[in-house]
Amino acid sequence: MSQPEIIAQLKDIIVEGKVLTDAESLSFYGKDWTKVFTPAPLAIVFPRSIPEVQALVRFANKHKVQLVASGGRTGLSGGAVAAAGEVVVAFDYMNSIKDFNPIDRTVVCEPGVITEQLQTFAEEHELFYPVDFASAGSSQIGGNISTNAGGIKVIRYGMTRDWVAGLKVVTGTGELLSLNKDLVKNNTGYDLRQLYIGGEGTLGFVVEATMKLVRPPKDLTVLLLGVPDMSSIMNVLNSFQQKIDLTAFEFFSEKALQKVVAKGDVQRPFETQVDYYALLEFECLNEQLAEQAMEVFELCLEQGWVMDGVMSQSLTQLQNLWRCREDISETIAEWTPYKNDISVIVSKVPAFLAEVERVVSEHYPDFEIIWFGHIGDGNIHLNILKPEQLDQESFIEKCHHVSQWVFEIVEKYQGSVSAEHGVGLLKKDFLQYTRSPVEIEYMKAIKRIFDPNNIMNPGKLVDM
Amino acid sequence: MSQPEIIAQLKDIIVEGKVLTDAESLSFYGKDWTKVFTPAPLAIVFPRSIPEVQALVRFANKHKVQLVASGGRTGLSGGAVAAAGEVVVAFDYMNSIKDFNPIDRTVVCEPGVITEQLQTFAEEHELFYPVDFASAGSSQIGGNISTNAGGIKVIRYGMTRDWVAGLKVVTGTGELLSLNKDLVKNNTGYDLRQLYIGGEGTLGFVVEATMKLVRPPKDLTVLLLGVPDMSSIMNVLNSFQQKIDLTAFEFFSEKALQKVVAKGDVQRPFETQVDYYALLEFECLNEQLAEQAMEVFELCLEQGWVMDGVMSQSLTQLQNLWRCREDISETIAEWTPYKNDISVIVSKVPAFLAEVERVVSEHYPDFEIIWFGHIGDGNIHLNILKPEQLDQESFIEKCHHVSQWVFEIVEKYQGSVSAEHGVGLLKKDFLQYTRSPVEIEYMKAIKRIFDPNNIMNPGKLVDM
Numbered sequence: 001m002s003q004p005e006i007i008a009q010l011k012d013i014i015v016e017g018k019v020l021t022d023a024e025s026l027s028f029y030g031k032d033w034t035k036v037f038t039p040a041p042l043a044i045v046f047p048r049s050i051p052e053v054q055a056l057v058r059f060a061n062k063h064k065v066q067l068v069a070s071g072g073r074t075g076l077s078g079g080a081v082a083a084a085g086e087v088v089v090a091f092d093y094m095n096s097i098k099d100f101n102p103i104d105r106t107v108v109c110e111p112g113v114i115t116e117q118l119q120t121f122a123e124e125h126e127l128f129y130p131v132d133f134a135s136a137g138s139s140q141i142g143g144n145i146s147t148n149a150g151g152i153k154v155i156r157y158g159m160t161r162d163w164v165a166g167l168k169v170v171t172g173t174g175e176l177l178s179l180n181k182d183l184v185k186n187n188t189g190y191d192l193r194q195l196y197i198g199g200e201g202t203l204g205f206v207v208e209a210t211m212k213l214v215r216p217p218k219d220l221t222v223l224l225l226g227v228p229d230m231s232s233i234m235n236v237l238n239s240f241q242q243k244i245d246l247t248a249f250e251f252f253s254e255k256a257l258q259k260v261v262a263k264g265d266v267q268r269p270f271e272t273q274v275d276y277y278a279l280l281e282f283e284c285l286n287e288q289l290a291e292q293a294m295e296v297f298e299l300c301l302e303q304g305w306v307m308d309g310v311m312s313q314s315l316t317q318l319q320n321l322w323r324c325r326e327d328i329s330e331t332i333a334e335w336t337p338y339k340n341d342i343s344v345i346v347s348k349v350p351a352f353l354a355e356v357e358r359v360v361s362e363h364y365p366d367f368e369i370i371w372f373g374h375i376g377d378g379n380i381h382l383n384i385l386k387p388e389q390l391d392q393e394s395f396i397e398k399c400h401h402v403s404q405w406v407f408e409i410v411e412k413y414q415g416s417v418s419a420e421h422g423v424g425l426l427k428k429d430f431l432q433y434t435r436s437p438v439e440i441e442y443m444k445a446i447k448r449i450f451d452p453n454n455i456m457n458p459g460k461l462v463d464m
Numbered sequence: 465m466s467q468p469e470i471i472a473q474l475k476d477i478i479v480e481g482k483v484l485t486d487a488e489s490l491s492f493y494g495k496d497w498t499k500v501f502t503p504a505p506l507a508i509v510f511p512r513s514i515p516e517v518q519a520l521v522r523f524a525n526k527h528k529v530q531l532v533a534s535g536g537r538t539g540l541s542g543g544a545v546a547a548a549g550e551v552v553v554a555f556d557y558m559n560s561i562k563d564f565n566p567i568d569r570t571v572v573c574e575p576g577v578i579t580e581q582l583q584t585f586a587e588e589h590e591l592f593y594p595v596d597f598a599s600a601g602s603s604q605i606g607g608n609i610s611t612n613a614g615g616i617k618v619i620r621y622g623m624t625r626d627w628v629a630g631l632k633v634v635t636g637t638g639e640l641l642s643l644n645k646d647l648v649k650n651n652t653g654y655d656l657r658q659l660y661i662g663g664e665g666t667l668g669f670v671v672e673a674t675m676k677l678v679r680p681p682k683d684l685t686v687l688l689l690g691v692p693d694m695s696s697i698m699n700v701l702n703s704f705q706q707k708i709d710l711t712a713f714e715f716f717s718e719k720a721l722q723k724v725v726a727k728g729d730v731q732r733p734f735e736t737q738v739d740y741y742a743l744l745e746f747e748c749l750n751e752q753l754a755e756q757a758m759e760v761f762e763l764c765l766e767q768g769w770v771m772d773g774v775m776s777q778s779l780t781q782l783q784n785l786w787r788c789r790e791d792i793s794e795t796i797a798e799w800t801p802y803k804n805d806i807s808v809i810v811s812k813v814p815a816f817l818a819e820v821e822r823v824v825s826e827h828y829p830d831f832e833i834i835w836f837g838h839i840g841d842g843n844i845h846l847n848i849l850k851p852e853q854l855d856q857e858s859f860i861e862k863c864h865h866v867s868q869w870v871f872e873i874v875e876k877y878q879g880s881v882s883a884e885h886g887v888g889l890l891k892k893d894f895l896q897y898t899r900s901p902v903e904i905e906y907m908k909a910i911k912r913i914f915d916p917n918n919i920m921n922p923g924k925l926v927d928m
Contacts, residue, residue, distance in 0.1 A: 177902060343649045434652045
């Protein structure tokens with residue numbers, strides 16, 4: 001079928017929604033936050049209902065038209081990029097909250113519901129949707145599920161996977177599956193819902209999701225601690241976890257803090273300069289807990305695991321302390337940093353970081369490494385700033401080597417080449433550093449079951 | 465290959481472990497806690513290492529020898545029954561805790577580790593393994609994972625699924641997969657670990673599992689409340705959940721309590737007789753929380769949702785209150801009750817219960833129905849006592865009709881025909897009341913990937 005014929009057919013199928021083919025839309029909807037791929041979709045379609053999605057997929061399956069799901073396109077692995085004449089299926093018009101059940105504490109969402117929209121809806125009902133991250137203002141629930149989004153509260157609340165009570169999906173042949181029916185307990189065979197969570201749209205489309213909510217956290221309090229080295233951070237984590245349920249445990253380096261402070265919007269939390277900082281958050285439900293936190297803090301001081309620290313006394317102070325951590329990504333953006341989102345088990349973080357640092361600085365002593373991340377769950381963000389004198393092209397080339405070394409170290413430490421951003425196009429060639437060849441073959445076999453004609457986000461995650 | 469030849473070969477493969485073929489062992493290891501199937505395995509093998517398991521599966525795959533995984537065999541759906549000349553693979557000798565990581569708070573278990581063994585190990589390290597149920601003293605971790613065991617703390621801690629950091633499995637072709645490598649964050653494609661959790665041994669064997677631990681609960685307190693009707697129970701649940709994180713929310717009927725009290729070991733919690741009872745448990749971390757609980761209790765009294773109640777003041781009293789709920793199953797065993805383990809979403813429980821009661825009592829007015837279960841997660845245990853004058857055979861026949869009606873109501877309410885005990889042999893014919901025909905076809909296709917010769921627990925869950 002010729003391209004004009006496909007577009008004509010799409011307009012017949014997407015009657016309630018719309019179909020766009022102008023250059024601006026193709027460019028806008030054809031890419032995510034990764035900037036290294038050139039968008040080149042054939043068309044953008046905006047379905048408005050599940051039957052429209054099913055009709056679209058049946059048509060695409062029959063004529064081998066490739067489809068790419070598009071949510072908020074805030075991904076960083078090219079999972080939502082359409083660079084090969086695909087039809088982008090944007091869920092922007094399927095963005096309603098369809099139902100709310102206060103006893104089950106569940107919300108039925110169309111896939112285009114924005115994360116923040118769900119968070120706000122929860123707040124209005126005195127509940128809480130706990131998966132939170134920098135792009136919550138534009139990422140969509142369908143995309144969050146397809147990438148199993150994580151973020152800053154994983155240590156307490158887990159990943160998106162933990163908040164999906166039920167899913168409706170359209171498979172690569174256009175079949176509609178209602179998975180798990182929002183049940184808490186349902187042991188009736190393979191939990192197919194789990195394959196679609198984190199499936200990166202390669203098995204079909206998420207067309208509806210029932211998300212769980214929870215009691216909002218109360219009296220959140222932040223402790224920001226200056227820590228001399230990574231192994232002390234582990235001791236700090238361990239000491240606090242024995243006494244207190246943490247809602248966050250983040251870390252960043254002095255170099256990261258310097259950049260943020262230099263920008264002028266955020267003040268140093270305290271005068272002492274230390275190599276690393278740990279940011280702990282917990283619900284300070286009563287005075288006893290505050291006292292316990294202070295006791296652990298003092299123990300950490302005595303042991304030399306902490307050099308200095310501050311505890312938030314107000315919401316404003318809490319927000320300011322959080323900015324030390326949250327402003328890093330935006331602050332260092334001007335150095336067009338090389339970024340890598342990796343993980344190992346928590347206890348291996350110190351050794352892993354040291355080895356990456358050693359290898360990178362051995363080869364490229366002029367590279368400035370900025371570490372930060374969600375250390376409470378083993379997820380660290382490696383950022384390398386481009387040295388001023390180095391041109392962009394040479395920097396990218398050198399960083400290709402860095403990736404190779406980093407992924408080899410990831411493999412050695414049995415870590416993950418993608419902690420929370422998924423595989424997409426960007427990390428597809430490095431998948432074997434985390435998943436064995438046999439596992440990858442099983443993944444391909446599963447893809448063939450749900451998407452026999454390889455029309456759902458082809459070329460992402462694995463090559464068929 | 466003849467049966468004697470198979471047995472001879474098994475003895476060659478299982479060199480470190482052992483092979484049993486005596487009648488007593490065949491009978492003992494060929495069944496689980498369901499009593500309706502007659503065990504008839506060919507042999508029982510006890511491997512001692514992962515390579516032995518792999519060699520066994522490769523042999524079985526080549527010669528189409530059917531294998532049934534055996535854990536503690538405490539299941540109630542016939543998932544571990546060997547009634548058709550299968551070789552039972554018992555993991556009793558692979559029962560070591562191999563590693564403990566205090567920072568990651570993880571324990572590496574062989575599949576034969578007993579649930580209680582893990583719980584005790586956790587306690588010894590001032591940690592907590594929160595999946596708990598009546599059979600914890602004999603059920604094994606491998607079996608817990610394969611059935612995604614639930615229990616009495618699901619409302620707070622979730623199912624076994626939530627506590628598996630990593631899995632080693634041997635597929636139906638003898639391949640060893642290391643799934644998820646114990647990582648908290650790992651978004652590198654389809655999470656195959658999830659298929660083996662609750663897979664009932666039909667995709668292969670769990671041969672090692674890294675289980676997560678958590679901070680032990682502190683100062684647990686129980687509230688036992690007399691509640692006039694099911695919709696009041698929902699209001700009670702909702703009122704408490706807004707203020708307090710519950711660790712359990714169980715219910716039982718006055719009829720259930722009467723049986724337990726009549727046995728003489730347990731006293732009535734209070735004099736008032738009410739149709740239903742709710743048992744709430746929470747961490748009473750401080751006086752403020754105790755006051756909040758009392759406030760909600762008083763609100764419930766005022767609203768007429770609660771008629772009477774008692775709060776535990778000591779560990780002994782807590783244990784006694786729990787016995788009102790936990791002794792039910794054993795107490796009613798003498799009536800050889802018909803049992804069904806079903807679930808719906810929490811808010812639908814009252815209507816669902818009423819409809820089941822109505823249908824059953826319409827047809828069999830002499831049947832005594834005993835309800836109890838984990839109402840906080842929608843999981844209810846239906847028990848029907850055999851009327852004294854009715855012979856066992858007629859009772860079983862009539863209960864077949866009951867099952868049919870119950871499952872039709874389950875389907876109408878979009879519930880689960882097996883909330884926590886799995887499908888096995890017992891509920892295989894009723895799977896379509898919860899899973900659609902298309903879903904069941906996808907499940908079969910997945911089974912064919914991991915077990916192409918249908919040697920792993922064949923005939924359980926689905927017929928191939």
